[in-house]
Amino acid sequence: MKALVLQKENLFPTLQDFQQPVPKEDQVLVNLQAAALNHRDVWIANGKYPGIQFPVVLGSDGAGLAGGKPVVIQPGIDWGKDERFQSKPYQIIGMPQNGTFAEYISVDQSQVLPMPEHLDFLHAAALPLAGLTAYRVLFTRCNSTAGEKVLITGIGGGVAVTCLQFAVAAGMKVFVTSSSDEKIEKAITLGAIGGANYKRKTWPKEIQELAGSGMDVIIDSAGGDSFSHLVKLCSPGGRIGIYGGTDGPIPNLSPQLIFWRQISILGSTMGSNKDFAKMLDFVEQHKIVPVVDMVFKLENANNAFERMSEGQQFGKIVFDMA
Numbered sequence: 001m002k003a004l005v006l007q008k009e010n011l012f013p014t015l016q017d018f019q020q021p022v023p024k025e026d027q028v029l030v031n032l033q034a035a036a037l038n039h040r041d042v043w044i045a046n047g048k049y050p051g052i053q054f055p056v057v058l059g060s061d062g063a064g065l066a067g068g069k070p071v072v073i074q075p076g077i078d079w080g081k082d083e084r085f086q087s088k089p090y091q092i093i094g095m096p097q098n099g100t101f102a103e104y105i106s107v108d109q110s111q112v113l114p115m116p117e118h119l120d121f122l123h124a125a126a127l128p129l130a131g132l133t134a135y136r137v138l139f140t141r142c143n144s145t146a147g148e149k150v151l152i153t154g155i156g157g158g159v160a161v162t163c164l165q166f167a168v169a170a171g172m173k174v175f176v177t178s179s180s181d182e183k184i185e186k187a188i189t190l191g192a193i194g195g196a197n198y199k200r201k202t203w204p205k206e207i208q209e210l211a212g213s214g215m216d217v218i219i220d221s222a223g224g225d226s227f228s229h230l231v232k233l234c235s236p237g238g239r240i241g242i243y244g245g246t247d248g249p250i251p252n253l254s255p256q257l258i259f260w261r262q263i264s265i266l267g268s269t270m271g272s273n274k275d276f277a278k279m280l281d282f283v284e285q286h287k288i289v290p291v292v293d294m295v296f297k298l299e300n301a302n303n304a305f306e307r308m309s310e311g312q313q314f315g316k317i318v319f320d321m322a
Helices: 039-045 121-125 128-141 158-169 181-189 203-211 227-233 255-260 273-286 298-309
Strands: 002-006 014-017 027-037 061-066 069-073 104-108 112-114 149-152 173-178 194-197 215-220 234-242 264-267 292-296 316-320
Touching (some): 027 121, 039 298, 121 316, 128 158, 128 234, 128 264, 149 158, 149 203, 158 173, 173 181, 181 194, 203 227, 227 255, 292 298, 298 316
Parallel strands (some): 173 194
Antiparallel strands (some): 027 061, 027 316, 061 069, 069 112
């Protein structure tokens, strides 16, 4: 079969012939029709991920045919019995287990679920990792509800855009930040009330003025210097959900603000099989269509990796393997 294979770090994967997987007992062979790129794939290719092994087929998102039926793949393996946190053996397909940037993949039966009927393969492939991460941080961890004010930072990435779609569908009042005014405008077309460009030093004040009061929920993937501003933007009893840390450690964090305002800071990583099933039901119920930024063939993978590396995308970058 053809697959995008990573042979060593600091090089993008290359399209080559690779051994087709043979399903083990309790596994399903999926003929992939589409897959989606994640920052995780770029970090692995750049050697910025623990436990990298070579060679490996990258890719965590995928949709295809199993037994002739359209399915999506739950990218997480071995969450464990405790819904509160993942087990020590927990993995995400695409490293170290071979992933979805290939014609075929073998996965456990528990990882294969029916594809939402209103989606095609390209949009379904854009859903699993971003949808699972967004659903857990927004609903399972932060318990966000209709009518609440929600700030989503760094709009443009797949998880942030999916969070926006989920929050709007659930009746929340959503605000965003981005380094791009164009991405903020795109977020408004998806239902955001407004946003602020975080390149401007006045962005926290702009968000405060737009919202008229503090935030009930803030969803963040950056951490770093700006995080202390997020705490100040929280209403009493507010929750901050963190699913990433692209800007590194958090300095100058005031414990007084956190305890006096009764603010909760909640870490969130991927999600359980239960979260995944609930997420698919939510998508089906609200007929949510994931935002696809651009579609590439596997032979043009370098262009896809470069686009994500440069942060140009709004939504998901998808590979068409049909």
